[in-house]
Amino acid sequence: MPVDIKDTRAYRYAYHCAEDTSGEVGVYVKRQAEKWIDIADGKDDKSYVSTKIAAQNDRLMSLVVHPDTRTPMTEAMDDYACFLMTAIYTTLRREDNLRQYTTAVLEIGRKNHKTFNAGGIFIRDMLTQVPFARSFSVAPDFRLSSELRLAVAKIIKSSPELVDHFRIMRDCIRCKINDAEYTPLAYSNDRMDGKLAAIWLADEAGALDTYPLTAMRYSQVDLPEPLGIIISTQYPNDNNAMLDEIDAAKKSIDGLLDRDDIFALLYEPDTELIKDWQTDDRVLYQANPIAVGNKRMMTALKKSRAMAILYENQRQDFLCKVCNIRYKSLGVEGYVDINHVKECVTEEDLAFWRGRDVWIGVDLSATDDNTAVAMVTIRDGCIHAKAWGFIPEDKIELKSAKEGVDYRALIREGCCFACGDRIIDYAYVERFILSIAARYGVNVMELGYDRWNALSSVQKIEAADNPISCTEIRQHSSVLHPPTKLLYEQIEQGKFRYDRNRMLEINFQNARCTSDTNGNKYVNKKKSGGKVDMVMATLNAIRLAMDEMLLDDAAWTVQT
Numbered sequence: 001m002p003v004d005i006k007d008t009r010a011y012r013y014a015y016h017c018a019e020d021t022s023g024e025v026g027v028y029v030k031r032q033a034e035k036w037i038d039i040a041d042g043k044d045d046k047s048y049v050s051t052k053i054a055a056q057n058d059r060l061m062s063l064v065v066h067p068d069t070r071t072p073m074t075e076a077m078d079d080y081a082c083f084l085m086t087a088i089y090t091t092l093r094r095e096d097n098l099r100q101y102t103t104a105v106l107e108i109g110r111k112n113h114k115t116f117n118a119g120g121i122f123i124r125d126m127l128t129q130v131p132f133a134r135s136f137s138v139a140p141d142f143r144l145s146s147e148l149r150l151a152v153a154k155i156i157k158s159s160p161e162l163v164d165h166f167r168i169m170r171d172c173i174r175c176k177i178n179d180a181e182y183t184p185l186a187y188s189n190d191r192m193d194g195k196l197a198a199i200w201l202a203d204e205a206g207a208l209d210t211y212p213l214t215a216m217r218y219s220q221v222d223l224p225e226p227l228g229i230i231i232s233t234q235y236p237n238d239n240n241a242m243l244d245e246i247d248a249a250k251k252s253i254d255g256l257l258d259r260d261d262i263f264a265l266l267y268e269p270d271t272e273l274i275k276d277w278q279t280d281d282r283v284l285y286q287a288n289p290i291a292v293g294n295k296r297m298m299t300a301l302k303k304s305r306a307m308a309i310l311y312e313n314q315r316q317d318f319l320c321k322v323c324n325i326r327y328k329s330l331g332v333e334g335y336v337d338i339n340h341v342k343e344c345v346t347e348e349d350l351a352f353w354r355g356r357d358v359w360i361g362v363d364l365s366a367t368d369d370n371t372a373v374a375m376v377t378i379r380d381g382c383i384h385a386k387a388w389g390f391i392p393e394d395k396i397e398l399k400s401a402k403e404g405v406d407y408r409a410l411i412r413e414g415c416c417f418a419c420g421d422r423i424i425d426y427a428y429v430e431r432f433i434l435s436i437a438a439r440y441g442v443n444v445m446e447l448g449y450d451r452w453n454a455l456s457s458v459q460k461i462e463a464a465d466n467p468i469s470c471t472e473i474r475q476h477s478s479v480l481h482p483p484t485k486l487l488y489e490q491i492e493q494g495k496f497r498y499d500r501n502r503m504l505e506i507n508f509q510n511a512r513c514t515s516d517t518n519g520n521k522y523v524n525k526k527k528s529g530g531k532v533d534m535v536m537a538t539l540n541a542i543r544l545a546m547d548e549m550l551l552d553d554a555a556w557t558v559q560t
Contacts, residue, residue, distance in 0.1 A: 002051035003058065005040050010054075010086035013079035014040070024285035024292050028266040031253050036087055036263075039100075046093060046260065047100045053090045060124050061085075066116065067158035073120045080108070080265060080289045081117035085124070087263050088227065099225045105249045105264040106231045107242070109288040110321045111297075112267075114231055118201055119151035121229070122182055123162070125199050126173075129180040133198035138216060140207040142186035148203060149173065149184040187212050195219045199227045206235030206242040206320075213241050234268070234324045236316055247510075247529045248404050254338050256506050258406050268324040271334045277323055278309050287324040335484075335511035335523055335535070336491050344491060348499045352384070353377070354441035360433065360468070361540030362447065363533045364426070364454040370399075371424050372507075372533035373433055375442070376541040383490050383542060385498045387534040389416040390429055403530060405506060415501040430457050434464050448473040448540040473540045481520035483542040484513070507534040 005011050017025045017033035025033075040049045058074060066076035077085075084104060091100040108114055122135060129135075139145035152173055156166045167174045172183040185192065187208060192215035200216040202208060213230065220226030232242040249264035251257035269283040277283045284291055284301045291297045301322060308318035319325040358375045365371050374387040391399060391407060396418060400407045410416040419428035437444045447470045449458055458470045473479060490496040498504060510530035513521045523539065525532055 003055045005049050005051055005054055005090075008054060008058075008086060009079055009082040011037070011040055013083045014087075016079075017083075023282040026266065026268055026286040027270050028250060028253055028264070028268070029286075029289075032264055032266075033083075035253065036083075036091070039091060046095070047091055048094055050090045050092050053092075054086060056128075057086060057089060057124065060127055061120065063159060063161040064120055064123055064155060065159040066120075067154040068116075070158070073155075077117055077120060078113055078290050080267075081113070081120070084117075084263070084265060085121050088229075089124075091263070099227070100261060101263040102220075102226050102228065102261040103245075103263070104227070104229045105245050105262065105266070106229070107246055107324055108231070108233065108265070108267045109324055110233055112288055112290050115147050115151045115203070116155070118148055118203070118229065118231065119155050122148070122152055122199070122201070123155060125227075126175040126180045126182060127165075127177065129175075129178055129198055131178045131180070133178070133180045134196060135180070135182040136195060136197050136200045136216065137182070137184045137203060138187065138192065138200060138208070138212045139184070139203045140187050142184070144204055145184035145186045148201065149182070152182065185212075192216060193218075197226075197228075198223070199229070201229040201231065202241070203231050204235075205230045205232040205245065206237070206240050207232075208241045209239050210241045210244065213245075233322075234320045234326050236320055236327050243529075251404070251506070251509060254509060256338070256502070256509050257404055258409070259404070271337070274325055277319065277325060278305070283323050283325075287322065335513050336488050336508060338505060338509045340491055341496075341505060341508045343494065344496045344498060345500050346497050348386075350440065353386070356442050357445050358436075358440075358442045359445050359541045359544040360436065360447040361473070361537040361542070361544070362429075362433065362449045362454065362457075363536040363540065364429070364449065364452075364457060365424070365533060366453060369424075370531050370533045371429055372537040373429065373436075374534060374537035374541050375436060375440075375444075376538065376545055377442070378545060382495045382497055383487065383545075385496070385504075385538050385541070387415070387498070387501055387504050387538055388432070389503050389534055390419055390424060390432075391416060392420045392423055393418040394421045405503075405531075410503045413502060415503045426457050430460050430464075433461060434466055434468070437466065444468050446471055446544045448544040450475050450536070450540065471544060473543050477514075477516040477518075477520040477522045479543065480522035480539060482546060483539045484522050486546065487539060487542055501534075504534045504538075506530070507532050511535050 014033040014037050017029050018037055038044050039047045061073040064073040066073055069076045088101045088104045093100050137145050137148045153168050156162050165176050172181050174181050192212050197216050197219045202213055216228055230245050249262050252259045252262040267287050267289055269286045273280050273283050304318055308315045316327040319327040356377045358377045361374045363372045371390040374385055376383055376385045396407045411418055419425040447468045449470060451472050461468050462470055510528045511523050511532045512528040514524040514527055515521050523532060523535055
């Protein structure tokens, strides 16, 4: 019999996350909860929550007994796990009544019961799969991969209603009802190709590269309801599959990636809290959901924190595995909240630009990569910006697939241009820059450029019939810090305006900042989570505007 979804633990927990004002719930968990509640409340045109499947989940999980607490998993599962399982199995597309989510991402601190919760989900899936379906867990080595198998075996042996319906073998676990099998795989021992996975789970994905996840996904390309679950804490290494999954999940939640098939619970501290990890308990709560209301666990976490503060050799494990903060990147932080950026959007008004003094910034990349041009002007203490991107025509599909960005859509929206074939047509970019004055009726004061890849184009622009004076913007923290700080402050104060531009929003989402030894912050291309060309071009233009404008207003004061 169908249940009222609002009476379920999943809905109550999601509602708690969405409405939290204590700071114990991170921003991306709140946003994901808000999106799912809209679906559950029937406010989404494309998706809905099946109360029939929700009731089925309750019936099945009431038969599953947790081996430690000896209580049904309906009671033993943590709230976040109930939310995860309910969302991925009950959220359906209206057009075909198939599951909405094909990827579930769980970023969570260690010792949050993720293995046993995942074991319960696997058993639920095996009981409802089509005959002879195969499920896999993937981990860096066989010992880690076998942890989930061990959890599943313990749960089965502790569940009187299930034990006779499963056969636990050395290399797999089989459900006798439908001959569905679950097999643990180890990246160090097994090839992932050639498998057909009805459901797969990557555990400790931060210690994996992208190959195992890609192989599992390719195995599901012709399945009507594929599902991959990716679980991990943070890891310090750069060759880290979890980083891409988290980045894609954030962009999906923020509406910057055209993917509505990702469900993510990202238990990580908000960016502004990271610097206070030694003292702010919200860092612990946001990374460890079961610590909320659990005094014993919080006491243990605080003891670990005290040791990490005292001893450098214990800090990496604590920050990565407990707080979900990449220790290698403590000097790297997100530039600005993308939601604050999106509050500054305006619709294109060509009349606004006519007659204005503008400064142009360019970021001319390698010949086969993104290039960006931006112009800025100042009005009533506000920075107004307009930006464009350029990519090689023959690389559109490749870049779209690799970066998870729909460049075709961006081109249709007019914020990106395809020029050249396999490499950027610099002549096209040069003509575009020289046409800005006539096209928008502006007075181009100066053009700022990064010396890398730009010298030839700059010489042609300065020698044109309608030349533009060009100035090199040295890519050094002492030069980039003032515009970086100013733009951040203008965005936070609502004094930044940009013509609607989804590509620029994606670049802001990707941008990461680094501090030098003097505390000067700048956007670091190498540390950023994707392309940031438009942001760099905008900062180059702002750097020139700062040199030319008399910045006597207090809001414009920038310490260098």
